[in-house]
Amino acid sequence: MCDLAKTLPLLIGRLLDRETKLKRGRFREETMTDIFTGALAAFAGPELVIQYPDEAVTGGDLDLRFWHVAAGHELQLRIQAKRLSAARNAKKAVNIAHRSYHELLHKPPRAAKFQFETLLDAPAPWVPLYMFYNHQSAVDDRFFASAGPAVSGVNLAFAADIAKELTAKLKAAKATPKSVKHHKRLSYLRKNLFGLEAILCPSGDWGGAGVPSPDLVFASLLGRWEVSGKGNGRTKDEQDAMRIRSDPSRVSPEGAPGRRISDGPSIRVDHTLKRPAVTFISGRTGDNRTPVITEPSKG
Numbered sequence: 546m547c548d549l550a551k552t553l554p555l556l557i558g559r560l561l562d563r564e565t566k567l568k569r570g571r572f573r574e575e576t577m578t579d580i581f582t583g584a585l586a587a588f589a590g591p592e593l594v595i596q597y598p599d600e601a602v603t604g605g606d607l608d609l610r611f612w613h614v615a616a617g618h619e620l621q622l623r624i625q626a627k628r629l630s631a632a633r634n635a636k637k638a639v640n641i642a643h644r645s646y647h648e649l650l651h652k653p654p655r656a657a658k659f660q661f662e663t664l665l666d667a668p669a670p671w672v673p674l675y676m677f678y679n680h681q682s683a684v685d686d687r688f689f690a691s692a693g694p695a696v697s698g699v700n701l702a703f704a705a706d707i708a709k710e711l712t713a714k715l716k717a718a719k720a721t722p723k724s725v726k727h728h729k730r731l732s733y734l735r736k737n738l739f740g741l742e743a744i745l746c747p748s749g750d751w752g753g754a755g756v757p758s759p760d761l762v763f764a765s766l767l768g769r770w771e772v773s774g775k776g777n778g779r780t781k782d783e784q785d786a787m788r789i790r791s792d793p794s795r796v797s798p799e800g801a802p803g804r805r806i807s808d809g810p811s812i813r814v815d816h817t818l819k820r821p822a823v824t825f826i827s828g829r830t831g832d833n834r835t836p837v838i839t840e841p842s843k844g
Contacts, residue, residue, distance in 0.1 A: 546745050546746060546757070547746035549585075549587075549745060550746040551742070553584050553741065555698055556580070557577055557698040558684050558697070559681045561628065565631075565632075574628050574648075577626060578606075578821070581676075582607065589811035590811050590840070591838045592826050593811065594813070594823070595812045598815065598816070599814065599816055606625050606820040607820055611793070611824075611827070612759065613793070614827070614829055614830050615829075616828055620759035622671070623673050624674050624675070625660070625661075627677055629678065630644050630645050632680065641732075644730065644731050645730040647729065649661060659711070661707060662708070674702065676700070678698065683696065684696050694739060700738040701738070702739070713726060714728040737773055744766070745757070751827075752828070757825065759793035806826065806836045807836060808838070809837075811839070811840065
């Protein structure tokens, strides 16, 4: 799992670079998210279950659930994916400092809210995160060699931090006089980024499991939350909200509908889901609290 946290960003970054060879179009967020879940499929089994909806209706969105059966703890992450703009537009090359996530201010047709607002409104105990897909050529550019969070083929960020930047951009556009804020640019949002290892390879005792426990992932995220908050003027209420919302000790799979994974194959279709869901199962027990996971059907 820790090796995957290192190699997957490189794979995705290089793949994005190759889209210049496509005769038409570009790689969409859904493609990169499919690669992400496909890479996790190599670990599918008793400790990792992947559930797919009939048809995803939320683009590159993804749910990750970390469940420790013995402790009854669970941490739930709701992820929205966005990819970096291409190195060239229809007319010319784009300055590396101007490369941005164009779709961050996407508003679905007939929707009352921007997509980032909907993500931020994910009900507790979901912790909303962004997953940013970046070209390897951008990652390797000397522009990002300066001190600061590492830019990678796959970066994460707290939705609350990104929403704050986007809200400021929208307010500036409506103000009198108007001003343009470049809050969708990678160069600007870099301060909010952290690596995939935060959730796939957190430090601590894994207890012999092949996947991290919710407590370890929570501690990893909380540490990054506090670090990123130092430069963002995060209020005490915001700090407390993160603890209350995501602390695994406050959440139990029992008594909450749809949380416990049923017996069945490690890769399956769930007609009730709106987006793919990956469940990391640690702390397995020898009783009926732990689901019986079988190999996926090959038929």
